[in-house]
Amino acid sequence: MSLLTVKDLRTYFHTRNGVYRAVDGVDFHLERGETLGIVGESGSGKSVTCYSIMGLVPQPPGRIESGTAMFDGVDLLHCTPREARAIRGKRVSMIFQDPMTSLNPYLRISEQLIEPLLIHEKISKADALQRGREALEAVGINDAARRIHYYPHEFSGGMRQRVMIAMALITKPELLIADEPTTALDVTVQAQILELIKKMQQELGMAVIFITHDLGVVSGLCDRVMVMYAGRIVESADTRTLFYQPKHPYTRALHRSIPSLQAKGRELFTIPGMPPDVSKPIAGCAFAPRCEFAADRCLLTDPPLAEWQPGHRQACLRVQAGEI
Amino acid sequence: MPDPILELRDVKTYFPIHRGFFIKRQAGTVKAVDGVTLSVQRGEVLGLVGESGCGKSTLARTIMQLVPTTGGTVVLEGKNLTQGSATEIRRTRRDMQMVFQDPYASLNPRMTVFATLAEPLIVHRVCPRGEVTTRVARLMETVGLAPRFMQKYPHEFSGGQRQRIAIARALALEPKVIIADEPVSALDVSIQAQILNLLAELGRKMNLSLIFIAHDLSVVKHISDRVAVMYLGKIVELGPAVDVIERPRHPYTRALVSAIPTPNPDLERTRQRIVLAGDPPSPISPPAGCAFHPRCLYAREKCRLAIPSLVADSPTREVACVRLAEI
Numbered sequence: 001m002s003l004l005t006v007k008d009l010r011t012y013f014h015t016r017n018g019v020y021r022a023v024d025g026v027d028f029h030l031e032r033g034e035t036l037g038i039v040g041e042s043g044s045g046k047s048v049t050c051y052s053i054m055g056l057v058p059q060p061p062g063r064i065e066s067g068t069a070m071f072d073g074v075d076l077l078h079c080t081p082r083e084a085r086a087i088r089g090k091r092v093s094m095i096f097q098d099p100m101t102s103l104n105p106y107l108r109i110s111e112q113l114i115e116p117l118l119i120h121e122k123i124s125k126a127d128a129l130q131r132g133r134e135a136l137e138a139v140g141i142n143d144a145a146r147r148i149h150y151y152p153h154e155f156s157g158g159m160r161q162r163v164m165i166a167m168a169l170i171t172k173p174e175l176l177i178a179d180e181p182t183t184a185l186d187v188t189v190q191a192q193i194l195e196l197i198k199k200m201q202q203e204l205g206m207a208v209i210f211i212t213h214d215l216g217v218v219s220g221l222c223d224r225v226m227v228m229y230a231g232r233i234v235e236s237a238d239t240r241t242l243f244y245q246p247k248h249p250y251t252r253a254l255h256r257s258i259p260s261l262q263a264k265g266r267e268l269f270t271i272p273g274m275p276p277d278v279s280k281p282i283a284g285c286a287f288a289p290r291c292e293f294a295a296d297r298c299l300l301t302d303p304p305l306a307e308w309q310p311g312h313r314q315a316c317l318r319v320q321a322g323e324i
Numbered sequence: 325m326p327d328p329i330l331e332l333r334d335v336k337t338y339f340p341i342h343r344g345f346f347i348k349r350q351a352g353t354v355k356a357v358d359g360v361t362l363s364v365q366r367g368e369v370l371g372l373v374g375e376s377g378c379g380k381s382t383l384a385r386t387i388m389q390l391v392p393t394t395g396g397t398v399v400l401e402g403k404n405l406t407q408g409s410a411t412e413i414r415r416t417r418r419d420m421q422m423v424f425q426d427p428y429a430s431l432n433p434r435m436t437v438f439a440t441l442a443e444p445l446i447v448h449r450v451c452p453r454g455e456v457t458t459r460v461a462r463l464m465e466t467v468g469l470a471p472r473f474m475q476k477y478p479h480e481f482s483g484g485q486r487q488r489i490a491i492a493r494a495l496a497l498e499p500k501v502i503i504a505d506e507p508v509s510a511l512d513v514s515i516q517a518q519i520l521n522l523l524a525e526l527g528r529k530m531n532l533s534l535i536f537i538a539h540d541l542s543v544v545k546h547i548s549d550r551v552a553v554m555y556l557g558k559i560v561e562l563g564p565a566v567d568v569i570e571r572p573r574h575p576y577t578r579a580l581v582s583a584i585p586t587p588n589p590d591l592e593r594t595r596q597r598i599v600l601a602g603d604p605p606s607p608i609s610p611p612a613g614c615a616f617h618p619r620c621l622y623a624r625e626k627c628r629l630a631i632p633s634l635v636a637d638s639p640t641r642e643v644a645c646v647r648l649a650e651i
Contacts, residue, residue: 041512041513041514042512156603157603158603159603186375186376186539186604187375187539187540187541187580187583187584188375188579188580188583188599188600188604189375189603190583190585191582191583191585191597191599191600192599192600192601194585195597195599213512213513214585215513215587216584216585216586216587216592217585218587219585219586219587219588219589219592220585220589220592220593239589240589240590243587243588243589244589253514254513254514255587257513257514257516257517258513258517258542258587259517259520259542259543259545259546259547267521267524268517268520268521268546269517270514270517270518270521271514271517274482274484274515
């Protein structure tokens with residue numbers, strides 16, 4: 001049985017300017033120990049998908065309109081707050097993009113780090129602190145015994161992200177959701193953090209959902225990748241297939257618009273136009289107005305996410321019909 | 325034939341650090357830019373890369389004379405800007421313009437596109453008032469915006485469109501040099517490609533010199549003719565863009581290139597990656613000798629003693645590493 005199965009998730013934001021369909025019918029599953037990448041541009045709904053699972057969508061204006069998220073037999077979207085608390089922060093943890101704003105600047109690292117332990121386990125403060133020191137050492141912070149009493153501002157950005165990771169992993173979760181954890185960091189520090197996530201994953205055997213807009217990061221880290229566009233999954237496959245045989249026109253266009261280190265072309269391929277406004281109803285395929293292959297029926301028929309080959313799903317009518 | 329439009333000689337920009345509230349005293353200096361010698365040719369795209377805090381943005385501001393220089397000279401077409409009066413500097417600003425990273429913060433939200441683009445034309449008296457509207461319309465077309473959006477405000481545009489407005493503003497005075505400080509970092513990949521193409525095309529058409537600052541090496545390689553790699557206020561490697569990124573010589577450039585994740589799973593899983601330990605050191609108290617030595621794989625005793633200077637490694641390449649011949 002899968003560790004996490006999400007079915008028909010729809011999260012809308014009801015604002016004065018209309019209803020934003022941030023996530024509009026997302027289905028996926030995740031096995032134990034697996035690494036799943038979710039790739040998409042800003043506004044594609046990749047973060048909101050994970051926020052919905054974690055119960056972090058502010059309601060109102062947000063509302064989960066439909067769907068289930070079964071985590072080991074418990075529906076995270078419809079369980080009691082008590083059941084959710086037993087899972088969130090213990091069996092499922094999350095790290096965020098900006099380690100500057102996700103740590104409390106008024107509290108010492110020690111207090112923030114051991115909080116999940118004090119909440120979820122029957123443990124004395126002294127033992128919790130010992131575990132905290134071990135956790136900091138595990139993420140590569142030297143002199144943990146002293147530095148655990150520092151405040152967040154005494155750490156650099158990369159170090160803060162290490163503290164965040166230590167905090168997320170201190171309860172030995174089965175699933176870690178990482179929302180763009182390296183976007184705010186320099187490349188050399190990004191490389192350190194990616195190595196660390198890989199190492200911790202192997203040690204703890206946990207599953208990871210890795211949200212990013214950087215296809216490069218995904219290629220070395222993930223087993224499987226999902227590409228999102230305008231609140232929906234447009235393609236999902238194992239990493240090699242998605243990189244070497246992408247099917248959906250959006251995924252293909254995304255690949256071609258990266259200024260790769262391997263090739264120096266004169267002109268970069270560009271996707272014309274902009275992502276659609278998800279507060280307006282979208283007829284047919286959301287990508288059709290920007291798609292070089294779009295046919296008349298793409299603007300009329302809503303393309304389903306269908307299995308193209310075992311394990312490879314994609315949502316393009318023309319690919320499904322074998323035309324492109 | 326070399327035809328430098330901009331020449332920097334041993335440029336230094338230091339900032340004092342003050343301690344104390346009532347009685348201020350200087351407690352140290354941040355050497356943000358520490359002895360940069362560089363020239364930019366007419367029509368050339370020079371990429372400037374480095375991690376955050378390495379001084380690349382300060383260097384840009386120093387060139388623009390937005391911060392006072394501590395030492396060295398900035399020469400634009402034979403005019404020494406570091407010794408110019410305020411009026412002279414204002415006049416030379418026509419020839420040098422800047423595009424910033426965040427198109428949300430660098431445009432005035434209370435000014436329409438027309439007001440934003442007309443302001444430099446009016447201030448510098450580029451054309452008679454009656455012609456301003458046609459000039460603005462032409463500028464908008466140059467950067468791929470429809471002139472009918474002239475009366476709209478920045479919030480009505482997307483990030484990519486705002487960056488186009490910022491580029492149009494920079495072009496308004498027909499400058500000879502444009503400094504673009506991380507112009508695509510805040511944009512999505514599909515939009516990033518549009519802006520990169522636009523900058524490359526404008527550079528070619530108008531024979532502009534472009535200093536392109538970024539931390540993303542693949543972007544820099546794509547757009548630049550030459551690239552300069554900065555570490556802690558100094559240039560550590562300088563050479564043709566493709567050459568530097570495909571065959572990096574300085575240990576820092578090597579690590580930087582190897583740290584970039586590539587969208588190629590097979591390569592990504594097999595290649596040997598140099599993961600640097602630690603963070604870049606603080607520019608307040610830089611390490612003795614070569615600033616990179618505490619993180620360098622090849623560091624020896626002598627790296628702690630001498631500050632390496634940028635020396636020619638080949639006719640086109642300059643590298644600042646004392647062990648260059650040995651590694």
